[in-house]
Amino acid sequence: AQSVTQPDIHITVSEGASLELRCNYSYGATPYLFWYVQSPGQGLQLLLKYFSGDTLVQGIKGFEAEFKRSQSSFNLRKPSVHWSDAAEYFCAVGANNDMRFGAGTRLTVKP
């Protein structure tokens, strides 16, 4: 079965700084790739997804992610972080009619 690794448990960035959250997956072929965001006490909301085609995908709230097949990675980026981006972020991999989630990265935004 596919697996997902988010190497960073917790990241702190200053408001206005750039952000990159890492995601690596293990799967033989190209899976479907997702990033979700979870605000405190809320469910998960889809930020963006990659199925095929252009490897740079744009999502909501100014986020983007780049699929790199050679590195089995799907890192999430944002050029300028806002205080409201503080949340937990989950990378997910869909394959074989299954969906696996990473352990999550908690983002703290400093004023």
Added chain:
Amino acid sequence: NAGVTQTPKFQVLKTGQSMTLQCAQDMNHEYMSWYRQDPGMGLRLIHYSVGAGITDQGEVPNGYNVSRSTTEDFPLRLLSAAPSQTSVYFCASSLRRRNTEAFFGQGTRLTVV
């Protein structure tokens, strides 16, 4: 547009009690799933359903039952609650396959004492 609705939002149970977590979706999605979320472990799949009348086990099914009598509803039953089942539970639905975009409910925070 309600999406995926879970009830209750919070619940405290005593060890050995049983209860049902409710989940309903109004998007006519075929696929529905139950996950539990524990710190540092992400979301783990408990049970899922590919359509009315069809259910199957996920990664961590022990201690839980499900049924899918209608497209809209997918309740999760805890048969005899244990402290290890203290967690946040999420219901999700997908239009086609489970490996496509999932829509999540708000979650149920369950504490077993």
